[in-house]
Amino acid sequence: MKKPMPEKKVMIIGASGHGKVIADIIHQSGDQVMGFLDDDPTKKEIHQIPVLGKIKDIQKYKDDFYFIIGIGDNQIRKKIAENNPALNYYTAIHPTAVIGEGVHIGNGTAVMAGVVINVDTDIGEHCIINTSAVVEHDVTIQSLTHISPNTTICGSVKIGKSCHVGAGSTVINNIYIYDDVILGAGSTTINNLIQPGIYIGIPSRRIK
Numbered sequence: 001m002k003k004p005m006p007e008k009k010v011m012i013i014g015a016s017g018h019g020k021v022i023a024d025i026i027h028q029s030g031d032q033v034m035g036f037l038d039d040d041p042t043k044k045e046i047h048q049i050p051v052l053g054k055i056k057d058i059q060k061y062k063d064d065f066y067f068i069i070g071i072g073d074n075q076i077r078k079k080i081a082e083n084n085p086a087l088n089y090y091t092a093i094h095p096t097a098v099i100g101e102g103v104h105i106g107n108g109t110a111v112m113a114g115v116v117i118n119v120d121t122d123i124g125e126h127c128i129i130n131t132s133a134v135v136e137h138d139v140t141i142q143s144l145t146h147i148s149p150n151t152t153i154c155g156s157v158k159i160g161k162s163c164h165v166g167a168g169s170t171v172i173n174n175i176y177i178y179d180d181v182i183l184g185a186g187s188t189t190i191n192n193l194i195q196p197g198i199y200i201g202i203p204s205r206r207i208k
Contacts, residue, residue: 007031010090011061012070013080015043015051018128019070022110023049025092026068034065058084066090068108069126074162078144081108081126089125106143124161136173148185 008031012019015038023033023046035052036043043051053060058067068090069077089108093099097115105111106125114132117123121135124143129135133147136155141147145159148167153159157171160179165171167185176192183189184200193199197206 008090009034009065011052011058011065011067012036013055013058013067014038014069014071015040015046016071018072020046021112022068022070022092023047025094025110025112026090028095029093031090034061036070037061055080058087062087068092068110070110072128072146074144074146074164077126078162081144100137112149118155130167142179 010026010031010033012022012033015036019036026033033049035050036046037053037055037057038051039054045051067087069080071077091105091107091109093111094113096113097111099117100119102120103117104122106123108126109123111129112131115129117135118137120137121139123129123141126144127141128146130147131149133149133151135153138156139153140158142159142161144161145163147153147165150168151165152170154171154173156174159177162180163177164182166183166187169183169185169187171189175189178194178196180196181193182198183204187200187204188202189204191203195206199206
């Protein structure tokens with residue numbers, strides 16, 4: 001009989017909507033949220049979980065807890081991660097997510113409820129794979145990218161760093177998407193996107 005794994009104690013950086021969802025995933029995974037860190041002085045607790053300080057207080061807790069950045073904005077998440085590379089980062093995977101064989105998910109990434117990630121996919125650090133997204137086989141998603149709810153990423157797609165794929169978007173198979181690309185909600189991408197920028201529509205096109 002296997003011994004139960006000891007629960008992990010986690011501090012969430014960011015006490016807004018995304019942070020609340022992360023807290024729920026941690027609880028449903030059998031681990032414990034010890035508190036939030038947030039720079040908004042009006043926030044004292046979230047669902048009876050205390051806000052224990054500001055983001056600069058990370059160093060006070062760094063030896064005691066795992067951390068996850070519960071902030072949806074890619075650039076803010078990037079700044080915090082770059083300023084704190086040595087933390088023990090927690091990877092949050094909702095129990096209802098379907099994770100295929102050979103999938104790698106990087107430290108600090110959050111995988112929400114109802115997500116499907118199929119075989120041999122590689123997801124980087126501090127990514128967000130949001131509610132009911134489908135990420136098909138042999139996909140690469142680099143660090144700090146946000147895949148929004150109800151998005152479909154088809155097989156063998158490669159997505160760069162710090163991208164944001166809007167809600168309900170579709171990326172067809174074998175597409176390459178460069179770093180810092182923003183895909184508008186409901187867009188469909190059928191060609192490689194080799195420049196950073198904002199892309200919208202069906203098929204997606206770059207706008208100034």
